[in-house]
Amino acid sequence: MTWHFTEDPDAFRASAAPLLAAEPARNTGVLTLMAAADRLGWWTEPEDGRVTGVLAVTAPRVVVLGTVTTEAVRALAATTGPRLFPAGDAPTAVRGETGPAEACAAAFAEALGGGWRPAVRLRLFRLGTLTPPDPAPAGRARVAGPADIPLAAAWAREFARDVGEDADARDFTAPVTDRISEGRLLLWETPDGRPVSMASTSRTIEGQARVHLVYTPSADRGRGYAAGITTAVSHLAQGAGAAHVLLFTDLANPTSNALYRRLGYRPVTDHLDARLTGLTR
Numbered sequence: 001m002t003w004h005f006t007e008d009p010d011a012f013r014a015s016a017a018p019l020l021a022a023e024p025a026r027n028t029g030v031l032t033l034m035a036a037a038d039r040l041g042w043w044t045e046p047e048d049g050r051v052t053g054v055l056a057v058t059a060p061r062v063v064v065l066g067t068v069t070t071e072a073v074r075a076l077a078a079t080t081g082p083r084l085f086p087a088g089d090a091p092t093a094v095r096g097e098t099g100p101a102e103a104c105a106a107a108f109a110e111a112l113g114g115g116w117r118p119a120v121r122l123r124l125f126r127l128g129t130l131t132p133p134d135p136a137p138a139g140r141a142r143v144a145g146p147a148d149i150p151l152a153a154a155w156a157r158e159f160a161r162d163v164g165e166d167a168d169a170r171d172f173t174a175p176v177t178d179r180i181s182e183g184r185l186l187l188w189e190t191p192d193g194r195p196v197s198m199a200s201t202s203r204t205i206e207g208q209a210r211v212h213l214v215y216t217p218s219a220d221r222g223r224g225y226a227a228g229i230t231t232a233v234s235h236l237a238q239g240a241g242a243a244h245v246l247l248f249t250d251l252a253n254p255t256s257n258a259l260y261r262r263l264g265y266r267p268v269t270d271h272l273d274a275r276l277t278g279l280t281r
Contacts, residue, residue: 065096137224141232
């Protein structure tokens with residue numbers, strides 16, 4: 001039993017394809033990061049070489065777990081050297097389904113002489129039957145264009161702040177530009193053409209796509225714009241071939257959890273963003 005690591009998404013996909021295809025929803029974090037991850041990993045069983053665990057490492061040294069066994073999680077803490085982090089750094093956070101993420105964070109903390117704390121508790125939802133809001137909010141959705149990049153990047157920064165991320169040192173222009181160039185970011189605008197909300201979808205990979213960056217500035221909340229843009233971007237994901245349309249919500253935000261349920265999203269699993277603290281080695 002061992003972990004294997006690569007920076008090549010094609011090599012990772014060739015090795016982990018059966019697991020990724022069998023459980024695309026539970027592996028959504030790894031799938032949506034695959035092309036941009038700093039490192040990708042897969043865990044093999046000794047008897048038959050089956051892959052039973054996957055992960056991705058993304059900046060700033062965040063370990064994102066997909067489907068993974070308890071044994072694999074425990075073994076991961078022993079690979080914090082150059083195999084997992086080529087620069088020799090330590091992880092800063094672990095994200096994944098609650099049980100494995102807690103076990104992994106605890107194992108890292110013990111191995112590296114530090115601690116860990118839960119930062120955000122999330123719930124993964126999957127779309128069942130899409131139920132648009134009735135009545136619909138005023139206005140319409142449109143595909144964002146190049147002229148919308150500054151606004152979308154500013155809103156992406158505000159979204160990151162709202163969900164507790166350290167957004168001040170990050171430049172959101174490049175990821176927003178990628179989404180806009182591929183037609184994956186939508187804006188909701190009022191009848192007079194003023195943008196009031198946005199949402200994006202990931203690329204469709206292994207039949208799954210994830211809705212994210214659902215953001216409405218505080219001054220425009222409470223008017224149904226989030227429901228309108230989420231409905232529109234869900235349609236967009238389905239039209240791109242996604243059999244599984246997914247999204248994460250913060251369990252501490254009852255408003256968004258209730259909204260997505262009304263639109264037809266159903267809970268799948270609970271996830272945890274665990275931050276590592278006080279590491280001494």
